[in-house]
Amino acid sequence: MKISLITATYDSYPAIKDCINSIAQQTIKPEHLIIDGGSKDLTLGTIKTSKSVSKYISEPDKGIYDALNKGIQMANGVIIGVLHSDDLLTSDTTLETIARIFTETGADVVYGDLVYVDKEDTNKVIRYWKSQAFKPELLKRGWMPAHPTVFAKREVYEKHGLFDLSFQIAADYDMMLRIFKDDSLKKVYLPEVITRMRVGGASNKSLKNILRKSTEDYRAMRKNGLPFPAWTLLCKNLSKLPQFLTKA
Template identity: 30%
Template sequence: MISIVTPSFNQGRFIEETIVSVVGQGCLDLEYIVIDGGSDDETLDIIKKYEDRLAWWVSEPDGGQYDALNKGFAKSTGEIMGWLNSDDKYTPWTLSVAAEIFRQLPEVEWLTSMYPLVWDEKGRAVRCAPRGPFNGDDFFKGDNLPGMGRQATGWIQQEATFWRRSLWERAGGSLDASMSYAGDFELWARFFKLGVLYAADVPLGGFRRYGAQKTGTAPDKYKQEALQALLRHGGKPRGQPAAAIAHGCKRICPNRLKPLMSELHLITLGKVCVFDTDSGRWGVVER
């Protein structure tokens, strides 16, 4: 079973698109939970419209997004977990692909996408640029911090990230509710200490970018919280020259030479899930 939690507060403009993108997946083994923080717009009418498709929902004051998520995950029972904020959306194939990868590749403990989508205010896909692959060594050197520009290998897209319950429980079984912005980044730091992040070679979800969103209006606060979380977990951003050299090696090095570069400790490779159309199965390559 896949458990998805959506936290919400006064997102009546977008939450129906979010809900439909989840319940419209055709995933029979889905547990969908919505935690609303006491909205006073049209949100509750929309949630009630779909309540027969929800495993559980509630509308009451909470301590913010990450407190709401903890409340929802505490009610969940699925083996695979993830969350989708109330202004974001999945692709039509998200849950079927994620479930299949976890089923066929038992070594995968958490999964994201190499192709993060960006939706505009109208819900259209307007950007899809490759990111990653990802690995813990580069993560703790600051390469996935937001705002690193050309020195970054790209953020880990929360909307496209899923994990096994066993990893969640080993990592503490909750998000850090004291954080206001970068609770996802802090969770990734804990996950990286415990397991390898695999990246699917396909888009799995999208972040809606518009002017009034929390992370859109306070990007510096997110960056500050993410950096604090990285330092707290023992990470240390490397300087721009070192980052530029490492990333330049990855970009210009032919794939056939990357294993040698990895053996020489010049680069660190990541695990990528790729689909073989002949066998109809997912496999793993290093890039």
């Protein structure tokens, strides 16, 4: 099964070098699509000189979710995943394992674990986002898989659409709710770390962003019909605390 990986970039140098190399070293070669927002640093030059990047575009956009939407529309793979420009796949066989799980289980969606790592030392784990096998009632408790670990068949996006650009921070949560509340889709949990994410994501950069994230999470819950969104939001925020205690 051909995998398409989408990377959104904007002034992502030098981290983009590690992201590209992480994908280039995979034992099976994906289609790697980079959607750049018009970088002014060395990002674009790095992309242009990489032999492993399948396609790229560089133009102004409306943010990361707009870039990911462009990537989904460009993708030719049977399976679509995301690797952000600051992130790394955890091993050279990660994509091979994911493709095997899709084949062996007939899954529509495969997801796994994620670790937040130090910005400079990517071997230093700060938080461990350990997921679990999916059950519908988890959504009511604010659960979601780590979005960068989620790989879905093209048909899933054809059915559920693109990221909702009315969300500035929580469009990934909205997308996860749309996908995971669909009982017709087979979701398979791969109990291993798929992605190593550098700390410093947009939703946690400031108190203002944290409050905006909660507001948008609440709106996503109501949009997707969760019955008690205030309770779900509280559970969602509290569920992050064990990530600081668990080690990979």
